[in-house]
Amino acid sequence: MKKTYKIEVDCANCANKMEEAANKIAGVKKAAVNFMALKMTVEFEDGADMTEVMENILKACRKVEPDCEIEF
Amino acid sequence: MQEIIVDILLSVVIFTSLGFLFYQAKHRDFMTKKQKKMMRRILLSSFILFELQLINASLFAELDGVLFPGAGRWLRFLCYFADYIIIGHDILKKAWKGILNRQVFDENFLMAVATLGAMALAIYENGEYLESIAVMLFYQIGEWFQGYAVGKSRRNISSLMDIRPDYANIERDGALEQVDPDEVPVGSIIVVQPGEKVPIDGIIVEGTSSLNTSALTGESLPREANVGDSVISGCISMTGVLKIETTKEFGESTVSKILDLVENASSRKSKSEDFISRFAKYYTPAVCFSALALAILPPLVRILFLNVPAMWGDWIYRALTFLVISCPCALVISIPLSFFAGIGGASHEGILVKGSNYLESLSKTKYIVFDKTGTLTKGVFEVDGIHHSTMEDEKLLEYAALAESASSHPISKSIQHACGKALDRSRVSDIREISGNGVTAKVDGITVACGNGKLMDLLGIPYSDCHKTGTIVHIALNGAYAGHIVISDVIKPHAKEAIRSLKSAGADKTVMLTGDSKKVADQVAAELQIDCVYSELLPADKVEKVEALLGEKPARAVLAFVGDGINDAPVLSRADIGIAMGAMGSDAAIEAADIVLMDDDPLKIAKAIKISRKCLRIVYQNIFFALVVKFACLLLGAVGIANMYLAIFADVGVMVLAVLNAIRCLFVKKL
Numbered sequence: 001m002k003k004t005y006k007i008e009v010d011c012a013n014c015a016n017k018m019e020e021a022a023n024k025i026a027g028v029k030k031a032a033v034n035f036m037a038l039k040m041t042v043e044f045e046d047g048a049d050m051t052e053v054m055e056n057i058l059k060a061c062r063k064v065e066p067d068c069e070i071e072f
Numbered sequence: 073m074q075e076i077i078v079d080i081l082l083s084v085v086i087f088t089s090l091g092f093l094f095y096q097a098k099h100r101d102f103m104t105k106k107q108k109k110m111m112r113r114i115l116l117s118s119f120i121l122f123e124l125q126l127i128n129a130s131l132f133a134e135l136d137g138v139l140f141p142g143a144g145r146w147l148r149f150l151c152y153f154a155d156y157i158i159i160g161h162d163i164l165k166k167a168w169k170g171i172l173n174r175q176v177f178d179e180n181f182l183m184a185v186a187t188l189g190a191m192a193l194a195i196y197e198n199g200e201y202l203e204s205i206a207v208m209l210f211y212q213i214g215e216w217f218q219g220y221a222v223g224k225s226r227r228n229i230s231s232l233m234d235i236r237p238d239y240a241n242i243e244r245d246g247a248l249e250q251v252d253p254d255e256v257p258v259g260s261i262i263v264v265q266p267g268e269k270v271p272i273d274g275i276i277v278e279g280t281s282s283l284n285t286s287a288l289t290g291e292s293l294p295r296e297a298n299v300g301d302s303v304i305s306g307c308i309s310m311t312g313v314l315k316i317e318t319t320k321e322f323g324e325s326t327v328s329k330i331l332d333l334v335e336n337a338s339s340r341k342s343k344s345e346d347f348i349s350r351f352a353k354y355y356t357p358a359v360c361f362s363a364l365a366l367a368i369l370p371p372l373v374r375i376l377f378l379n380v381p382a383m384w385g386d387w388i389y390r391a392l393t394f395l396v397i398s399c400p401c402a403l404v405i406s407i408p409l410s411f412f413a414g415i416g417g418a419s420h421e422g423i424l425v426k427g428s429n430y431l432e433s434l435s436k437t438k439y440i441v442f443d444k445t446g447t448l449t450k451g452v453f454e455v456d457g458i459h460h461s462t463m464e465d466e467k468l469l470e471y472a473a474l475a476e477s478a479s480s481h482p483i484s485k486s487i488q489h490a491c492g493k494a495l496d497r498s499r500v501s502d503i504r505e506i507s508g509n510g511v512t513a514k515v516d517g518i519t520v521a522c523g524n525g526k527l528m529d530l531l532g533i534p535y536s537d538c539h540k541t542g543t544i545v546h547i548a549l550n551g552a553y554a555g556h557i558v559i560s561d562v563i564k565p566h567a568k569e570a571i572r573s574l575k576s577a578g579a580d581k582t583v584m585l586t587g588d589s590k591k592v593a594d595q596v597a598a599e600l601q602i603d604c605v606y607s608e609l610l611p612a613d614k615v616e617k618v619e620a621l622l623g624e625k626p627a628r629a630v631l632a633f634v635g636d637g638i639n640d641a642p643v644l645s646r647a648d649i650g651i652a653m654g655a656m657g658s659d660a661a662i663e664a665a666d667i668v669l670m671d672d673d674p675l676k677i678a679k680a681i682k683i684s685r686k687c688l689r690i691v692y693q694n695i696f697f698a699l700v701v702k703f704a705c706l707l708l709g710a711v712g713i714a715n716m717y718l719a720i721f722a723d724v725g726v727m728v729l730a731v732l733n734a735i736r737c738l739f740v741k742k743l
Contacts, residue, residue, distance in 0.1 A: 010219060011179070013404040016349045036226060036412035063173035066166055 003050070007033060007040040007061075008069040018068070021060040027053040040070060075125070078206055078717075082122045085213065089115040104223065110216050114209065117159035121205055124151055152201035153191070160187060160208040179399045182360070183211050186392040190716065193385055207396060207716050214724025218405060221731045226412075236331055237271035237305065240322075253322040264314045273325045274316040275302045281312035288330070288422060288670050306330065329662055333424055340427025344691050348407050352400045359398035359706075366710060367391035386712070393709040396719035397702060406694040406730035413737035414687030421740060422670035423680045430666040434649055434684035438629035440579045440677070441618060443643070444586035444593065446636030447653050447674060448570075448600060449561040453486035456542050461555030466491075468555055472547050475513040475520040478503050483543060484511075486559055506530070508587060508610035510545070521548040524589070528553075543588055561588075563596060570674035571600050577681045580629070583621065585614050614643050622648070634677055636661070651677060682743040690737055694730045701726050 009015045015035035022031035022040070027048030032041045042057065044050055054072040061068045089111050096102045096111075103111065157164075160183075167184035190204035239250040241263040248263060253271040256262060261277065264270050270283075282294040288306045297303055303316060305327035322328060341349075367390075371382035411428035418425050425431050442448055458465040473491035476484035477500055488495065503513040509530065510523015521531055522545060528535040533548045535556070542560035546553070564570075571582055583604045586593045593607035606617050622631055633640075633647035636654055641664035644650030652665035654672030662668055669676045705722035708714035714722075 011405070012408055013179070013349075013352055013400060016352070016404070036222075036408055038226070063169075066169045 001044045001046075001048075001050070003042055003044070005040045005042065005054070006071040007038055008067075009033070009035065009038070009061075009065060010067075011065070014065045014068075017064045018061045021064060022057045025053060025056045025060060028057070031057070075202070078202060079122065079125060081210075082118050082125075082206075085118045085209070086115060086122065089118070103220070107216060107220060107223075110212065113159060114213055114216065117155050117205070118209055120155045120158070121202070121209065124155065125202065149195055149201070152194075152205060156187070156191065156201075156205050156208060159205065159212055160184075163208070163212075164188075182356075182395045182399055183208065186395045186716070186719075189388060189392045193389060196385070203716050207720050210720045210724055211396075214720075214727060217724075217728055218731060221728075221735070222405065222409065236327065237269040240271040241265065241268075256318060256322060258318055258321055260318050262316050262318060264309045264316060266309055266311055266313065268309060269327075270303050270305050270307045270309060270314075270316065271325075271327075272316075272318045272322050273302070273304050273320045274318040276300065276314055277317050278315035279312050281309045281314050283307040284310050285671075288326070330419075330424060333426055333662065333668075340429050342411060342428035342432040344432065344688075344695070345407055345411070345428060348403050348695070352404050355400055356398065359394065363391040363394040363398070366394055390709055390712050393714055393716050393719045394706060396716055397705045397709055397714070397722045399723045403695060403698045403730070405727065406698070406734045407691055409731060410687055410691045410694065410734040410737050413735055414683060414690075414740075417738045417740040418680065418683045421676070421679060421683070423676055423683065424662075424668040424670065425680075425684075426666050426668075430649055431684045431687055433630045434632070434667065434681055435688040436628065436630045437632045437649065437681055438578070438580045439583065439621060439625050439631040440574055440581070441583040441585060441621060441631060441633045441647065442602070443614070443633070443635040443640055444584050444588060444596060445561065446672070447634050448567045448584065449563050449596065453483050453543065453559045453561050455486060455490035455557055456560045457540060457558040459538060459556055459558065460536050460553075462552075463554065468547060469557065471515055471518070471520050471549065471554075472522050472545060472557060474500050474515045475503070475511055475522045479505065479511060483545065483559055487545065487557065519550050521551075522546075542592060561592075561596075563599065564672070564674055566673055566675045568600050570678055571602060573675065573678040574681070577678050577685070579681070585609055585617055587611070611639055611642075614640065615646055618643050618646055622646075632677075634674075635665075636672070651680070653677075679740075679743055683740045686740065686743065687737045690733055694733055697733075698726050698730055 007018075009018060012035045015033045018040075019031060019033040022028060022033070022042065025031075027045050029043040029045045031043070033039075034041070040057075042054070044053060051072070054070065058068070058070050058072075061070065092103070092111055093108070093115065096108060163180050164184050166180040170181050187204045187208045190207065191201065193199070194201045194204060237253055240253040240256050241248045242251050242256065242260060243249075243263055256272055262272060262274070264281075266281070276297055276299050278299060280296070280298045283297050283303060284294050285307045288304070294310055297314070302319070303314070305322075305325040367388045371384050371387050374380050375382045408428070411431060414431055415425050415428070418431075425434070455469070458468060461468045469487065469491050470493065473488045473493075474495055474497075476487050477495045477497055499516050501514045503511060505511050506523065506527060508526075510521065510527040512519065512521045512531075514520070521527060521533070524544065525535060525537075525546065528546050528548065531548065531551070533551060533553055535546045535548075535553050538544050538556060538558055540558050540560075542558045544556050544558055546556045548554055574582065581604065582602045583606070584593065584597050584600075584602045585606050587609050588607055590607040593605050596602075597605040606613075609617065618631070618633060625631055630648045632649040632651055633643050634651045634653060635644055636652065644652060644661075644664040644666075649667060650665040651667045651669065652661035653669045653674070653676075654661075667680060669680070701722055705714050705718060709719060
């Protein structure tokens with residue numbers, strides 16, 4: 001299951017760090033942050049609860065940049 | 073001297089930010105809310121800083137007599153500190169959160185430590201607070217500009233690709249109704265009025281118009297469309313009202329596919345981008361530890377071994393300067409921006425690149441392999457002559473056309489076209505297609521074999537060759553030779569120029585593959601000055617040939633295969649880069665290729681290579697420029713020549729220049 005979300009991130013380096021952080025979250029098969037298009041693509045593992053995973057991703061991203069927003 | 077420069081800079085900042093804010097009042101979408109708020113903070117804090125500069129320290133010192141000793145000094149500090157908080161509070165907060173979240177080494181942390189450090193030194197010496205605040209101020213201005221430039225180019229690029237239709241018109245009870253294109257089922261009739269975009273792929277059922285396809289192909293000449301023609305979404309109908317029966321859902325339509333492709337393009341990272349993110353990961357901590365070492369080691373050495381005063385303040389100041397310079401932002405931001413702009417500019421020219429990685433390898437293209445039909449030649453064959461026929465020419469043509477009636481191969485199409493009659497398919501049965509050779513079928517009970525010399529050999533029928541160059545279709549009726557049809561393909565008008573400009577764009581070797589006969593292939597190759605030709609290939613042979621070429625080429629050279637997307641998907645995916653041409657409406661080509669040319673002009677191949685080269689040149693310029701300036705400033709900072717103003721230039725200035733340079737990638741029209 002692959003989904004794309006809108007993400008608000010201010011700096012390119014932070015986007016890289018968020019990608020790294022999101023890839024470490026349980027339930028995420030592969031995550032990619034596209035800084036230029038302001039999009040985050042997440043491929044979930046089978047049977048993962050998407051809302052829960054996304055909440056964890058947002059938490060991890062907020063650690064990188066406190067005012068980060070993801071629409072999900 | 074330095075203070076005068078800073079004063080001038082401050083007044084410039086005050087006036088420009090005032091100007092921006094006034095402009096914003098009139099043009100609402102000039103800045104985002106966040107940017108507006110930041111601009112106000114920049115204005116306020118630079119104004120206060122400017123005022124504070126007018127009151128010098130001795131004026132504050134007079135307060136000592138009135139209040140208590142040291143009062144002036146502390147009041148002065150408080151005034152400056154308040155200003156510092158106005159401009160820098162968010163950075164401090166972010167840095168603190170970063171520490172709490174164990175994400176210590178980010179730019180906020182660097183800036184917070186550097187400015188607070190400079191502030192502490194100033195308190196200690198009752199000296200210059202200006203520096204610490206000015207550094208923070210200029211850093212914020214740089215950040216603002218970066219945010220603005222990125223946002224602006226993001227919007228520019230998206231508007232370049234503004235082909236998304238907002239609605240579809242559906243006629244209900246005689247009145248037009250606008251509906252979301254997503255909700256239109258396949259087979260509905262939609263109405264497109266002059267000036268509107270075709271929202272969904274379909275076939276014209278009523279009306280004629282000329283279509284502007286420039287948003288899709290970069291081609292400015294409109295094309296005529298009549299009843300029965302299929303139209304693809306994204307074109308603009310210019311003259312007439314069209315009624316279109318949709319053949320696809322919106323999500324499957326060309327326009328959605330293209331948008332999807334371009335929007336996701338920058339997710340596939342190029343090697344340069346990977347290099348930079350890996351670099352940034354090691355670079356920031358490395359700089360932080362070197363700064364720490366710079367602050368501690370030299371003074372210790374001075375005390376312990378050289379017996380001279382430690383000069384802690386001096387070395388700490390150098391370490392702080394070091395930190396300001398070190399921020400990797402210029403690199404990290406400018407490289408994806410360059411690729412994004414390059415992909416955006418290319419798509420405006422009708423060249424869709426599926427990822428930054430492809431744009432990067434395209435610039436190293438040395439071998440270009442063409443499939444002849446549909447790329448160098450029009451693929452529109454015309455019947456040139458009918459020879460040796462044992463019956464009337466028209467009769468022979470009709471048999472051939474009927475036998476080939478089920479095939480969509482361009483050669484079959486041209487025979488059917490030349491026949492000119494409506495073909496009654498019920499007369500045909502037992503059609504067998506023999507890949508690469510031809511077809512056999514029963515027409516009115518007669519066995520018709522229709523194909524090249526190999527087919528005749530296969531069937532054991534003697535045939536006579538032709539003195540003309542072209543594709544020869546031999547025909548045998550009931551096992552007896554009945555004559556042949558000569559068909560020739562037309563070379564595209566720009567093909568020769570395209571090969572020449574590819575050579576000048578750095579291609580070392582051009583190769584042509586074709587299933588056509590050697591005679592035809594050699595003639596075309598000679599006319600176009602192609603280096604190497606392989607003819608009479610079956611589709612599977614093409615893969616083999618490409619593999620052989622892949623093995624033969626030098627390791628760093630890239631092999632690109634150009635095909636028309638029909639029947640050559642395996643080759644497209646086997647080559648280093650697959651380029652599909654004339655993709656208007658061909659889904660298979662969009663799927664299989666890495667780079668898609670929306671129209672079928674071979675000149676676009678050279679253009680794509682030139683765009684990729686320009687983009688990569690800009691990327692390398694940025695990497696080189698940013699690294700050289702940074703390392704030079706780091707060195708100067710370490711030996712104590714660079715002060716914090718130079719440091720802030722090294723950070724913000726380089727970033728701004730790199731972003732401006734990256735935006736040049738957008739301008740590819742004249743390449």
